[in-house]
Amino acid sequence: MDNIQQDFTIKDLENISGIKAHTIRIWEKRYNLLEPKRTDTNIRYYSHENLQKILNVVLLSKNGYKISRIAKMSEEEMLMQSRQVAFGSNTNDDVINIFKLAMFQFDKVLFDKTYKNLLLKKQFQEIVKDVFIPFLNHIGLLWQTDTILPAHEHFVSNLIAQKIHANIELIAPIVNDSSKTYVLFLPENEIHELGLLYLNYELLLKGNKTIYLGQNLPLDNLKCFFDYKEDLCFITSLTVQPYKAKIKDYFNQVENLLESSKHEFIAIGRKTSLLKAKDYKSNISFYHSIADILKVI
Numbered sequence: 191m192d193n194i195q196q197d198f199t200i201k202d203l204e205n206i207s208g209i210k211a212h213t214i215r216i217w218e219k220r221y222n223l224l225e226p227k228r229t230d231t232n233i234r235y236y237s238h239e240n241l242q243k244i245l246n247v248v249l250l251s252k253n254g255y256k257i258s259r260i261a262k263m264s265e266e267e268m269l270m271q272s273r274q275v276a277f278g279s280n281t282n283d284d285v286i287n288i289f290k291l292a293m294f295q296f297d298k299v300l301f302d303k304t305y306k307n308l309l310l311k312k313q314f315q316e317i318v319k320d321v322f323i324p325f326l327n328h329i330g331l332l333w334q335t336d337t338i339l340p341a342h343e344h345f346v347s348n349l350i351a352q353k354i355h356a357n358i359e360l361i362a363p364i365v366n367d368s369s370k371t372y373v374l375f376l377p378e379n380e381i382h383e384l385g386l387l388y389l390n391y392e393l394l395l396k397g398n399k400t401i402y403l404g405q406n407l408p409l410d411n412l413k414c415f416f417d418y419k420e421d422l423c424f425i426t427s428l429t430v431q432p433y434k435a436k437i438k439d440y441f442n443q444v445e446n447l448l449e450s451s452k453h454e455f456i457a458i459g460r461k462t463s464l465l466k467a468k469d470y471k472s473n474i475s476f477y478h479s480i481a482d483i484l485k486v487i
Contacts (some may be wrong), residue, residue, distance in 0.1 A: 198236045207248050211403050245291045246272040286325045293346040298430035314357050361394045370421045375403035382429035385480045428459035448472040
């Protein structure tokens with residue numbers, strides 16, 4: 191799909207806003223908050239503007255505004271009040287809804303202002319843990335169910351990636367006594383990079399030496415590192431690739447690559463549930479999430 195999504199079902203609105211479809215219909219009938227259109231087969235559908243409005247309504251209602259009062263607001267007043275609430279919000283759920291709004295509106299200014307306000311209250315690591323990770327988990331579910339377009343996910347993912355890169359640049363180059371070097375990469379055709387990028391930040395913050403290779407790396411490219419004298423730990427993240435039918439073959443190649451070496455190989459992501467470390471002779475281990483691996487590194 192090349193065009194920005196403009197039409198949403200009431201189930202889409204429920205999934206995105208967190209408000210039950212039954213409640214949305216009540217707001218629609220009792221307060222005329224939304225004006226859905228109907229298909230030729232009489233199925234309700236909602237515009238992009240309706241989606242933005244319901245997110246603003248949710249934000250205001252969770253911050254002390256009664257629905258009856260919200261319903262009387264003009265579009266301009268509702269937007270203004272929502273912005274005021276957004277920039278003063280203290281709850282993680284509210285901030286996540288604001289980021290959703292910024293995503294659907296492709297509004298970088300709203301995203302950046304909200305992020306800067308968060309920095310006044312939280313450390314960067316807290317923002318990642320309390321806001322970015324829950325937000326991205328929810329966005330992932332919306333993407334999997336075709337509720338949002340790749341354009342939405344790419345827009346907001348790139349904004350978050352910019353924040354991680356900026357914080358990496360702030361880390362003083364202090365290396366600990368470990369001789370281990372971490373080599374981080376994503377498999378071919380894998381583009382979901384944020385988790386790996388944040389892991390790189392955490393490793394650097396702890397004084398580790400890293401080589402960050404990023405997206406879409408052919409496995410045989412790792413051979414060039416085997417002349418290194420240091421111990422290596424290769425880390426990859428599996429969100430989409432390799433496909434289920436090819437994942438065991440991929441790790442057979444990993445095992446062949448590691449043969450006769452002491453280097454480690456760590457894979458992260460939900461696809462690792464398809465594999466067991468005990469099935470491999472080499473030093474290969476699997477972790478479900480970034481949080482899991484941070485407990486042991």
